[in-house]
Amino acid sequence: MKDTPLSNCERRFLLRAVQERKRLDGRQCYDYRNVRISFGADYGCCVVELGKTRVLGQVSCELVPPKPSRATEGILFVNLELSPMAAPAFEPGRQPELLVKLNRLIERCLRNSKCIDTESLCVVAGEKVWQIRVDLHLLNHDGNITDAACIAGIVALCHFRRPDVSVQGEEITVYTPEERDPVPLSIHHMPICVSFAFFQQGTYLLVDPSEREERVMDGFLVIAMNKHNEICSMQSSGGIMLLQDQILRCSKIAAVKVVEITELIQKALENDQKVRKEGGKFGFAESIPNQKITAFKMEGAAVDTKDVEEQVEEIITTADPPSEIFTQPILHTPGTAQIGEGIENAWGELEESEKEEAEDEEGETNATAFEWEKTKMEDTTVTNKAEKDEPIVLSDSEEEEVVILEPQAPPKKTRTQPNLKQENTSKKTFNKKRKKKSRSL
Amino acid sequence: AMAARGVPAEACVGQLVLPGDVLLLPAHPDEDSERLRLGAGAARRGRLLCGPGLRRSGAGLMATKCGLLRHRPAGGGGGGAFWVDSQQKRYVPVKGDHVIGIVTAKTGDLFKVDVGGSELASLSYLAFEGATKRNRPNVQVGDLIYGQFLVANKDMEPELVCIDSSGRASGMGIIGQDGFLFKVSLGLIRKLLAPKCEIIQELSQLYPFELVLGMNGRIWVKAKTVQQTLIIVNILEACEYMTAEQRKEALAKLSGT
Numbered sequence: 001m002k003d004t005p006l007s008n009c010e011r012r013f014l015l016r017a018v019q020e021r022k023r024l025d026g027r028q029c030y031d032y033r034n035v036r037i038s039f040g041a042d043y044g045c046c047v048v049e050l051g052k053t054r055v056l057g058q059v060s061c062e063l064v065p066p067k068p069s070r071a072t073e074g075i076l077f078v079n080l081e082l083s084p085m086a087a088p089a090f091e092p093g094r095q096p097e098l099l100v101k102l103n104r105l106i107e108r109c110l111r112n113s114k115c116i117d118t119e120s121l122c123v124v125a126g127e128k129v130w131q132i133r134v135d136l137h138l139l140n141h142d143g144n145i146t147d148a149a150c151i152a153g154i155v156a157l158c159h160f161r162r163p164d165v166s167v168q169g170e171e172i173t174v175y176t177p178e179e180r181d182p183v184p185l186s187i188h189h190m191p192i193c194v195s196f197a198f199f200q201q202g203t204y205l206l207v208d209p210s211e212r213e214e215r216v217m218d219g220f221l222v223i224a225m226n227k228h229n230e231i232c233s234m235q236s237s238g239g240i241m242l243l244q245d246q247i248l249r250c251s252k253i254a255a256v257k258v259v260e261i262t263e264l265i266q267k268a269l270e271n272d273q274k275v276r277k278e279g280g281k282f283g284f285a286e287s288i289p290n291q292k293i294t295a296f297k298m299e300g301a302a303v304d305t306k307d308v309e310e311q312v313e314e315i316i317t318t319a320d321p322p323s324e325i326f327t328q329p330i331l332h333t334p335g336t337a338q339i340g341e342g343i344e345n346a347w348g349e350l351e352e353s354e355k356e357e358a359e360d361e362e363g364e365t366n367a368t369a370f371e372w373e374k375t376k377m378e379d380t381t382v383t384n385k386a387e388k389d390e391p392i393v394l395s396d397s398e399e400e401e402v403v404i405l406e407p408q409a410p411p412k413k414t415r416t417q418p419n420l421k422q423e424n425t426s427k428k429t430f431n432k433k434r435k436k437k438s439r440s441l
Numbered sequence: 442a443m444a445a446r447g448v449p450a451e452a453c454v455g456q457l458v459l460p461g462d463v464l465l466l467p468a469h470p471d472e473d474s475e476r477l478r479l480g481a482g483a484a485r486r487g488r489l490l491c492g493p494g495l496r497r498s499g500a501g502l503m504a505t506k507c508g509l510l511r512h513r514p515a516g517g518g519g520g521g522a523f524w525v526d527s528q529q530k531r532y533v534p535v536k537g538d539h540v541i542g543i544v545t546a547k548t549g550d551l552f553k554v555d556v557g558g559s560e561l562a563s564l565s566y567l568a569f570e571g572a573t574k575r576n577r578p579n580v581q582v583g584d585l586i587y588g589q590f591l592v593a594n595k596d597m598e599p600e601l602v603c604i605d606s607s608g609r610a611s612g613m614g615i616i617g618q619d620g621f622l623f624k625v626s627l628g629l630i631r632k633l634l635a636p637k638c639e640i641i642q643e644l645s646q647l648y649p650f651e652l653v654l655g656m657n658g659r660i661w662v663k664a665k666t667v668q669q670t671l672i673i674v675n676i677l678e679a680c681e682y683m684t685a686e687q688r689k690e691a692l693a694k695l696s697g698t
Contacts, residue, residue, distance in 0.1 A: 005555055007543045008583035009661070013621040017667050024671065 003089035006215050014216045018199045024212060025051075030253055032208045035261060037155055037268040041283030043182065044160030048152040051210065052142035057152035058135045059160040063174070066122070066129040074121020075131040078107050080138070080149050087141040087211075105146055105235055109191050109224040110134070110153050113232035117186040123165050123172060130162060132185065143210035146222050150193040155265055158187055159272070191232040192261050194254040196221040202242055207253060221247070223254040227262045447501055450523055454512040458504040458525060465501040489515075492524025493535075530626045532557040532657035534593035539613070541622065541655030542586045542601060554586055557624075557657040560598045564588065568602035570610035578615065585616040585661060587653055616653055620663030621670050627658050629681045640680055643692050644673060 014024075021029055033051030040046065044059035066073060080103050082090045089095070110116075121130040134156060136149045161182030164175045197209035197217040206213055214220075219238030225231050231251065236242060275282045447463030458464070466489065491497055494506035504510070508527030515521040532540070534556060542554035542562060552564040564586065569578040580586070592600040603613040633640060633654055641652070650664035650673055660677060664670040672695065680688060 002555075004557070005543050005545050005583065007585050007622055008581070009585055009616070009618060009620055010622050011583075012619065013667070013670070017671070020667050022667055022671060024674070026671070026675070 003087065006212075010212070011216050014212060015199065018204050018206065018213075021204075023206065024210065027208075029205065030207045030257075032257060032261075033210075035151065035264055037151070037265065038284060039159060039268075039272045039282065044156050046152060046155045046159055047139075047284065048148050048155060050144060050148040050151070050208070052140055053144060053148045054139040055145070055148040055152040056137045056139055057149075057156035058137075059156045060133050060135070061160075061162045062131045062133070063123065063128050064131045065127060066125075070118075071126040072122045072129075073118040074116075074129040076111050076116055076118065077131060077133045078110050078136070078153060079103070079134065080106050080136040080145075082138045082141075082145075085140070086138040090138075090141070101237070102145060102149065105193070105222060105233070106136070106149055106153060108233045108235075109150050109193055110157075113189075113191045113224065113226075115154070115187055115189055115191050115226075115232075116157060117188060120186045124167060128172060132157070132160075132162075141211060143212070143214050144195050144208050146193045147195050147208065150191070150224065151261065151265065154190050154192065155268070157185060158190070158265070158269055160185055189226040189228060189230070190262055190265065191224045191226050192258045193222050193224045193233075194250075194257050196223070196250050196253075198238070198240055198242070202240055202246055205246070205250070207257065221250055223251055225251070225254050225258045227259050229255050450502060450510070451512070453510045454523075456510060457507065458510045459507045460505050462504045463498065463501050464495075464504065464510070464523070489520045490522035490524075492522050494525025494527055495523055526628070528626060528628050530624075530658060532627060534558045534562065534590055534599040535656075536590050536593045538593070538656040539587065539589045540601075540657040541616065541653060541659040541661060542588065542657075543622075544580055544582050544584045544586060547580070547582055552580055552586075554588075554601055556599065556601070557659065558599065562590070562599040562601045564601040564603070568604055569614060570604050570608065580615060585622060587613050587616055587655065587661075589613065616661055617651075617663065620651065620661050621674055622659055622661050623674055623678065624658050625660060625678060626681060627656070629677075630654055630656060630658055630660070632680075633660075633677075639685065640677075640688065643689070644676065647672075647692065647696055 017023065023029070025033075027033070034049075036049040038047050038049075040058075042058075045057070047054060047056050064075065067075065080099070082095055082099055082102075084090045084092060116132065121132065123129055134153050136152055136156075138145055138149065161177075161184050163177065164180040164183050166173050166175070195208060197206045197213055198204070198219040198221065199206070199217055201218060206217075209217060209220075217238065219236065219240035219242070221236045221242065222234065223231060224233040272282060447465045450464035450466055453462075453464060491502055492511075494504060494508060495502045496505050497503075502523060504525055506525050506527040506529075508525040511524050511526050513522040534540075540556050542556045542564070544552050544564075545555050545561060546553040550566055552566065553561045554564050556562045566572060566577050566580070567574075568588075568591075572578050586601065586603065588601040588603040589605070590599055591602045603610060603615075605611050605613075632638065634656075644650070648664060648669055650662060650669065652663075652673075653661040655661075662670055662673050662677070664673055676688070676691065679691075683691070
C-alpha cells in the first residue's frame with residue numbers, strides 16, 4: 001500500500017516548529033519519549049514501546065557447530081523485521097533499503113560491540129557452540145526504529161536464559177529447564193542507540209525523532225553507546241555535513257540519555273525477576289493493561305503555553321470515560337447508618353500525587369488537618385490528570401482507619417458540618433475532605 | 442419466505458448491534474417501497490433511509506458494522522432513517538462527502554489526489570470555480586484540496602470536484618499554505634461537524650483560528666502562531682478520549698493563564 005504523502009503545509013509547519021524549538025507532542029528538543037518495557041512469559045521475550053513505536057524481541061538458542069575461523073566462540077545472530085502492520089508502506093517483499101540499513105546498524109551495535117561474552121557460549125571447542133538468535137519485529141512505526149529495536153534486543157538478551165549444559169568427556173548433557181535452572185547469558189555491557197535528526201543543514205537538532213519529524217529531516221545520526229561512556233558504533237546518513245563540535249555535543253547528549261535508559265532497563269529487569277521469584281503473575285497478559293473495548297487511553301501530551309505562571313509545561317491528558325456508577329449502601333455493623341459512605345465518586349479520581357499528599361497528611365492531628373484543607377482549597381490547581389475511574393474506596397491509605405466506636409450508636413454527626421461549609425469550593429477538594437474526614441471518626 | 446427472525450428495529454435504537462444482526466422494519470401494509478405513490482400522502486410518507494452500517498435484507502435491515510443503532514424519525518420531507526454509529530479510522534469514499542485531499546501527481550488535465558481511501562481520487566483542473574482552459578488553477582504537488590466527491594463507489598476510482606452543482610466554490614478549493622494537517626478518527630469528525638458543537642464553540646473562545654474538517658478524518662488548523670496551532674491540534678486529538686468536564690478543565694486552564 002502506498003504511504004500517505006506528506007503535504008507541503010505539514011512540511012512547512014514542522015520546519016517552522018523546529019525553528020521555534022517546538023515539537024508536535026510538546027517535548028523538548030533533547031527529550032525522549034516514554035520508554036515502556038514489558039516481558040512475556042518466556043525468558044527472552046519482551047516488548048519495548050518508545051512512545052507509539054513498538055518492537056517485539058525474542059531470543060532463542062540452538063547448539064550448532066561453530067564457524068571454522070572462530071572455533072571457540074558462540075554465534076550471535078540478529079534479525080530485524082519490519083512487519084506490514086507497522087506502517088502501510090511496509091509490504092512483505094518491498095522495503096529492502098530501509099531494512100538492510102537498520103539490520104546492519106543493529107548488528108553492528110549488538111554483535112560488533114561484543115556486548116555478549118561469546119566465549120562463554122562455547123560447549124565443545126570446534127564442535128558445538130550455542131547460537132543465540134535475536135528476532136526483532138517492528139509492530140508499530142512512529143519514528144526512531146533504531147533506538148527501540150536496539151533496546152528491545154538488549155533487554156531480550158539480558159532477560160534470556162539458556163539451558164544449562166555439562167560436558168563429561170565426550171558426552172554433552174543439555175538439561176531441560178525442569179532439571180536444572182536455565183543460565184543467563186553473560187553480558188559485558190549494554191550498548192544503547194541514540195538517534196539524532198538534523199534540520200536546516202545541521203542548525204537544529206532533535207533527539208528521538210517521531211515519524212513526522214523523520215520525514216522532513218535533513219540528516220540522521222545514530223550513536224550507540226554504553227553507560228561507561230564507550231562509543232560502540234556511530235552512523236551518519238542523509239548526506240549533510242556535520243561539524244566536529246556538533247558530533248561532540250551529540251555524544252555528550254547521548255551519554256546522558258544512555259545512562260537514563262540503562263537505569264530504566266535495569267529496573268524493568270529487576271521488577272520482572274522479583275515478580276517471577278515471588279511466584280506472582282508475569283507475562284504480557286499481566287503487563288499490558290486491561291482495557292475495555294470501549295475505553296481508550298491516550299498518553300498525555302505536554303503542550304507549551306506562554307504566560308503560565310506556575311508551570312512551564314501544561315499537561316493535557318486523557319482518561320477513560322467514567323464507568324458505570326453503582327451506589328450501594330455500606331453498613332459497617334448493624335445499628336449504624338450510612339452517611340456519606342458508599343457513594344461512588346462521580347467526579348473523577350484524585351491525581352496520584354494529590355492522593356499521596358492526602359495520605360501523607362493523614363499523620364497530622366485533626367486540627368492541623370483541617371488547616372491544611374483550608375490552604376489546599378485556596379490554591380487549588382485543577383490538574384487534568386485523571387486516571388481510570390474506579391469505584392472510590394473510602395481510602396487506600398494504611399494509616400487511615402475507620403473505627404466504629406460504639407456499634408449501636410450512630411456515627412458522629414460532626415462530619416456533616418464542615419462538609420456543608422465547603423460546599424461551594426471546587427469539587428476535587430470536596431472529595432479530598434470527604435476522604436479525610438472519615439479518619440476523624 | 443424466510444422465517445421472521447430478528448428484532449424489531451425500533452427496539453434496538455441506541456443499543457449495540459453486531460454484524461449479522463437482522464432488524465425487522467415496522468410493517469406498513471399500505472406502503473410499497475418499489476412504487477412511488479402520488480397524492481396527498483406521498484409528501485409525508487417518504488422512503489425509509491438505510492444509512493451507513495446497514496444493508497437491506499429481505500424484509501428488514503442487516504447490520505454490517507458493529508456499533509450503536511441510531512434512528513431519525515420521519516419528518517420534514519424524508520422518511521425516517523436508520524444507521525449504525527461505529528468507530529472507525531479508515532475512510533471509505535462516499536458520494537457527497539467533503540474531504541481534504543493531498544495532491545500527489547499532476548498529469549495533464551488531471552490531478553491525482555490522496556484522500557485516505559484505497560484509491561487515489563481524480564480531480565480535473567476544470568473543477569474549480571472560474572477555471573477555464575486558459576485560466577488554470579495554481580495547484581502544486583503536495584497542496585491540500587478541500588473538495589467533495591462527485592463519484593464514489595466501489596467499482597470506480599473516486600472523483601473529486603471543488604465546485605458545487607451551481608458552479609460556485611462555496612468554501613472548497615485549495616487550502617492555504619500555512620497551518621497544520623493531522624488525522625483523527627471518523628467518529629470525532631462527525632462529532633465536530635454536528636451543529637452547535639460544544640468543542641468548537643469552546644475552542645473559539647480561546648483565540649481565533651481557522652479550521653477545515655474533512656470527512657476522511659483529516660483536520661487542517663491554522664492559528665496565528667505555531668504554539669497556538671499546536672495547542673489546538675493537541676486538544677482536538679485528545680477530545681477523542683476526554684470527557685466534557687476534562688475538556689472544560691483543560692480549556693479553562695489554558696484561557697485562565
